Amino acid sequence: MPALKERPKPFVLPEFCKGCGRCISACPKHCISMGTEINPKTGLTPIVLDLTNCNGCGLCIDACPEPYGLQQTPADADYELQDPAKLFGDRMTDAPEPVDIPDQVVPLPKMEPLVLKGNYAAAVGALLAGCRHFFGYPITPSTEGAELMAKLMPHLDGTFLQAVSEVATVNMMYGCGGAGMRSMTFTSSPGFSLMLEGISYMIGAEVPGVFINVMRGGPGLGNIAPEQSDIKLCCRGLGHGNTHAIVLTPSTPQEMLDLTMLAFELTFKYRNPVVIASDGYLGQMTGKVSLPESLVKPGIPKWAVYGDLEHRRNLISSIYLSEVDLEKWNVVLNAKYASMQVEQRADLYMCDDAEVLLVACNTPARTAKGAVQVLRSRGIKAGLFRPVTVWPFPIEKLKTVLPNAKRIVVVEASNGQLEDEVKIALANARIREYPEIEHVRHFGGVLPQMEEVILKVAAGQEVTV
Amino acid sequence: MTTSAFYGKFERHSHGEGLKGHSTHYCPGCGHGLAHKYLGEAIDELGIQDKTVAVSPVGCSVFLYYYFDVGNTQAAHGRAPAVAIGHKLANPESIVISYQGDGDLASIGLAEIVSTAQMGIPITVIFVNNAIYGMTGGQMAPTTLMGQRTATSPDGRVEFMGQPMKMAELIAGLDGPVYVERVALFNPKQRNRAKKAIHKALQNQVEKRGFSFVEVLAECPTHLKATPEQAEKWVEEAMLPMFPLGVKKDETREPWWDRPAPTFETERVLKEIGAGEEKAPRYCTSFPSHVAKNDISLKLAGSGGDGAQTAAMLIVHAGINEGFDATHIPAYGPESRGGTSYADVHVAADEVLSPASPSPDVLIAFNMPSLVKFGPDVRPGGTIIYDSSVITDYTPVKSGVKMVGVPMSEIAKDLGKLMVKNIVALGALQAATGIFPKETFLTAVRRALKDKCAMIPLNEQAFEWGVKAASEVTVP
Numbered sequence: 015m016p017a018l019k020e021r022p023k024p025f026v027l028p029e030f031c032k033g034c035g036r037c038i039s040a041c042p043k044h045c046i047s048m049g050t051e052i053n054p055k056t057g058l059t060p061i062v063l064d065l066t067n068c069n070g071c072g073l074c075i076d077a078c079p080e081p082y083g084l085q086q087t088p089a090d091a092d093y094e095l096q097d098p099a100k101l102f103g104d105r106m107t108d109a110p111e112p113v114d115i116p117d118q119v120v121p122l123p124k125m126e127p128l129v130l131k132g133n134y135a136a137a138v139g140a141l142l143a144g145c146r147h148f149f150g151y152p153i154t155p156s157t158e159g160a161e162l163m164a165k166l167m168p169h170l171d172g173t174f175l176q177a178v179s180e181v182a183t184v185n186m187m188y189g190c191g192g193a194g195m196r197s198m199t200f201t202s203s204p205g206f207s208l209m210l211e212g213i214s215y216m217i218g219a220e221v222p223g224v225f226i227n228v229m230r231g232g233p234g235l236g237n238i239a240p241e242q243s244d245i246k247l248c249c250r251g252l253g254h255g256n257t258h259a260i261v262l263t264p265s266t267p268q269e270m271l272d273l274t275m276l277a278f279e280l281t282f283k284y285r286n287p288v289v290i291a292s293d294g295y296l297g298q299m300t301g302k303v304s305l306p307e308s309l310v311k312p313g314i315p316k317w318a319v320y321g322d323l324e325h326r327r328n329l330i331s332s333i334y335l336s337e338v339d340l341e342k343w344n345v346v347l348n349a350k351y352a353s354m355q356v357e358q359r360a361d362l363y364m365c366d367d368a369e370v371l372l373v374a375c376n377t378p379a380r381t382a383k384g385a386v387q388v389l390r391s392r393g394i395k396a397g398l399f400r401p402v403t404v405w406p407f408p409i410e411k412l413k414t415v416l417p418n419a420k421r422i423v424v425v426e427a428s429n430g431q432l433e434d435e436v437k438i439a440l441a442n443a444r445i446r447e448y449p450e451i452e453h454v455r456h457f458g459g460v461l462p463q464m465e466e467v468i469l470k471v472a473a474g475q476e477v478t479v
Numbered sequence: 480m481t482t483s484a485f486y487g488k489f490e491r492h493s494h495g496e497g498l499k500g501h502s503t504h505y506c507p508g509c510g511h512g513l514a515h516k517y518l519g520e521a522i523d524e525l526g527i528q529d530k531t532v533a534v535s536p537v538g539c540s541v542f543l544y545y546y547f548d549v550g551n552t553q554a555a556h557g558r559a560p561a562v563a564i565g566h567k568l569a570n571p572e573s574i575v576i577s578y579q580g581d582g583d584l585a586s587i588g589l590a591e592i593v594s595t596a597q598m599g600i601p602i603t604v605i606f607v608n609n610a611i612y613g614m615t616g617g618q619m620a621p622t623t624l625m626g627q628r629t630a631t632s633p634d635g636r637v638e639f640m641g642q643p644m645k646m647a648e649l650i651a652g653l654d655g656p657v658y659v660e661r662v663a664l665f666n667p668k669q670r671n672r673a674k675k676a677i678h679k680a681l682q683n684q685v686e687k688r689g690f691s692f693v694e695v696l697a698e699c700p701t702h703l704k705a706t707p708e709q710a711e712k713w714v715e716e717a718m719l720p721m722f723p724l725g726v727k728k729d730e731t732r733e734p735w736w737d738r739p740a741p742t743f744e745t746e747r748v749l750k751e752i753g754a755g756e757e758k759a760p761r762y763c764t765s766f767p768s769h770v771a772k773n774d775i776s777l778k779l780a781g782s783g784g785d786g787a788q789t790a791a792m793l794i795v796h797a798g799i800n801e802g803f804d805a806t807h808i809p810a811y812g813p814e815s816r817g818g819t820s821y822a823d824v825h826v827a828a829d830e831v832l833s834p835a836s837p838s839p840d841v842l843i844a845f846n847m848p849s850l851v852k853f854g855p856d857v858r859p860g861g862t863i864i865y866d867s868s869v870i871t872d873y874t875p876v877k878s879g880v881k882m883v884g885v886p887m888s889e890i891a892k893d894l895g896k897l898m899v900k901n902i903v904a905l906g907a908l909q910a911a912t913g914i915f916p917k918e919t920f921l922t923a924v925r926r927a928l929k930d931k932c933a934m935i936p937l938n939e940q941a942f943e944w945g946v947k948a949a950s951e952v953t954v955p
């Protein structure tokens with residue numbers, strides 16, 4: 015045990031003393047006094063040490079709020095002449111460069127198709143995509159997805175956590191996704207509204223995560239019947255700031271599974287949240303679901319804040335304090351959104367020679383498809399253009415079928431939110447020549463019916479229904 | 480020398496330019512710096528730097544990540560505890576710290592801190608309470624003292640603005656946390672206690688014992704418009720009476736936090752999702768287009784306990800087993816809680832296009848209201864199968880619709896289980912429409928009951944009785 019007088023005494027580099035004086039009252043030996051000269055580099059007045067009576071008790075060091083303020087005197091006698099960068103280190107950290115632990119794709123045997131509800135199919139898709147972290151808050155009509163996860167996650171040693179709110183949910187996803195893990199939630203319109211703050215942070219900080227929004231009737235509490243009235247939120251309103259995310263619109267239980275798997279791939283590929291905009295009807299619908307050929311065993315990406323040595327250097331943050339830095343960051347994000355354009359997806363049904371182009375997604379797309387069949391049987395050249403991504407809107411595919419189209423009819427369960435996306439996409443592509451857009455719309459949980467679509471299309475063609 | 484939990488150079492602080500590379504952004508004498516130092520020392524002492532994830536809040540300590548050489552995440556205002564839980568569950572071995580100020584934790588983030596504390600998951604919360612909003616410029620905090628003047632309580636805090644929030648006491652009142660203490664920084668003795676408390680709060684996490692919370696009464700000389708020395712005095716004299724120091728909760732809890740690594744093992748995953756390789760046998764030779772050309776639309780309707788949804792699902796399974804497409808969509812929500820419960824089913828040769836059944840080919844009605852409601856929608860040439868035990872005086876409103884009354888409830892009661900009346904209904908459906916061969920239905924029933932084998936014979940009987948009863952009906 016070293017003798018008392020051997021205990022190292024304090025020192026401070028004047029430019030790192032803010033002159034707060036907290037060390038002065040801490041010293042029992044009155045070794046410290048306020049200086050009288052302003053330090054020219056800091057504009058502050060540092061303290062003066064007179065260590066004649068100092069016993070090295072260290073109480074002054076404990077009282078100094080600055081990490082590089084009062085220190086124990088180093089053994090090196092010349093320390094005071096040293097450049098602080100050399101004295102305290104000129105490197106930020108000695109942590110190693112982060113590494114990628116890659117995902118593994120494991121082939122699956124050929125399985126018989128399952129018979130699943132849309133919400134269940136999405137949950138199964140998430141499990142096969144390697145998601146083992148589910149956070150959520152129950153809201154109809156999305157609850158079955160959460161319930162199935164609550165049942166299965168513990169069996170697969172995964173995590174199901176019911177949060178105190180949707181706000182907490184999205185922030186758990188922010189933490190978990192920031193740690194590089196695949197996380198998801200099921201929610202429905204009012205809950206999705208609450209998550210938007212967090213989604214903006216995720217986009218800003220490049221955190222992946224999959225949101226399944228089983229859209230229901232609004233505004234306000236609305237009802238729990240199917241609507242498509244969050245298309246605007248998903249495509250144009252993901253929280254504050256310049257945000258965008260890929261938005262997938264399934265229309266069958268099979269697609270609920272397939273697109274959920276795709277969503278996990280894309281959310282990590284782009285380090286950006288992905289939204290699956292489903293509707294209440296599809297969430298509840300049971301159908302045939304074939305399983306994929308492989309499942310994913312996820313690794314840990316190199317940017318993750320996982321909580322280990324390999325990833326210690328990393329930071330998840332959306333803060334860019336200087337205007338210049340934040341503008342640069344927005345440029346980077348905008349470039350990323352632009353690069354997502356290659357993910358445009360659409361399903362075209364009898365569009366090749368279609369003179370009447372129906373545009374619809376989710377459940378209304380099924381109705382529209384039925385209408386196309388009936389119309390074709392009556393000699394009307396109808397076709398269905400079904401966006402599978404509403405953002406980015408599949409404008410490239412639309413361009414290919416536009417030349418034949420004499421009419422465009424958007425069929426949707428909202429007040430024109432899909433139609434707006436069509437128009438914005440056309441405008442952005444500088445397409446000015448296209449038929450006037452007509453529509454069949456319903457709200458509040460009422461879905462467009464096949465007969466109405468047929469009537470709308472056929473009436474103009476003078477066909478008696 | 481310096482605590483190694485701090486970066487060698489604060490490169491994130493204005494790109495590490497000049498002196499900023501080694502000094503904090505905090506005002507002279509700010510309590511945050513001390514809380515940082517004690518946290519850094521505890522991280523060093525416990526040897527957990529590589530495992531640690533620090534969650535930076537919003538407020539003056541928003542730039543926590545400038546300083547700590549650990550994994551860093553910056554959270555939205557008030558949400559740090561939820562973010563911390565996300566990290567802890569992502570890597571249960573990581574050591575997660577949520578560092579928050581009073582506006583962040585005790586105002587906008589109340590729901591997150593209270594619910595997280597109650598979960599009890601081992602994370603460490605450092606709560607710096609200086610009774611004021613620092614970063615936004617000296618507004619009233621939830622912990623601002625009564626009478627204290629701030630930018631948003633210019634005449635002093637009065638009652639209707641609420642009393643100061645005593646977070647340590649509130650959190651200690653919950654069952655989740657294992658350790659809660661309030662400490663201060665205004666003299667060497669208090670600083671020593673603060674150091675120890677922060678160390679202990681982290682150690683509890685390292686030892687997997689539970690959620691720990693340390694409230695640090697800190698000085699904000701800037702917004703108190705005081706010297707650091709005066710601020711220390713103010714904390715001691717003004718804050719202490721409202722926020723008494725000391726341990727608020729310290730439970731002995733055995734280490735319990737232990738989470739297995741997630742499994743991705745193919746066999747287990749497939750078993751859990753209910754996937755199988757076994758093909759169901761097929762009995763149909765072609766699509767039953769005598770019922771409807773290539774898409775059969777059915778509706779099943781009854782009251783909550785009639786089993787309409789189960790019967791609907793069995794039809795879907797039967798159709799898919801035969802290689803067709805099939806869908807089921809229930810009426811859901813409050814509608815399904817008591818009152819009528821109905822299901823729309825489609826079976827299509829290739830693909831079901833419109834899953835709703837507004838004008839079904841077949842209606843199965845378990846009670847009178849269902850028959851009244853949906854009977855008129857059945858398309859001409861269609862079939863209505865109804866429970867003649869409960870529907871006795873129905874007069875067909877529509878010509879050209881086949882009416883098949885089967886005493887489903889009576890048959891089921893005779894078999895000893897009213898529940899199986901929906902299976903009787905399936906038998907009747909088979910006999911009345913010939914949609915699928917009998918074996919198709921029976922296979923679907925048997926597969927559905929594979930975990931309740933004892934129930935199979937009763938269900939088979941119910942089905943056969945349904946077939947028999949429907950076959951004997953003379954169609955009007």
Ligand code: SF4
Pocket residue numbers: 023024040041042043044045046067068069070071072073074075
């Ligand atoms: S080490 Fe102790 S005695 Fe020496 S200056 Fe610091 S407080 Fe005073």
Ligand code: SF4
Pocket residue numbers: 026030031032033034035036037038060061077078079080083084508
């Ligand atoms: S406590 Fe530190 S910063 Fe404050 S006066 Fe003393 S040495 Fe300077």
Ligand code: SF4
Pocket residue numbers: 504505506508509510511539609613614698699700701702
């Ligand atoms: S405003 Fe107050 S809390 Fe914020 S850094 Fe300055 S002294 Fe600290």
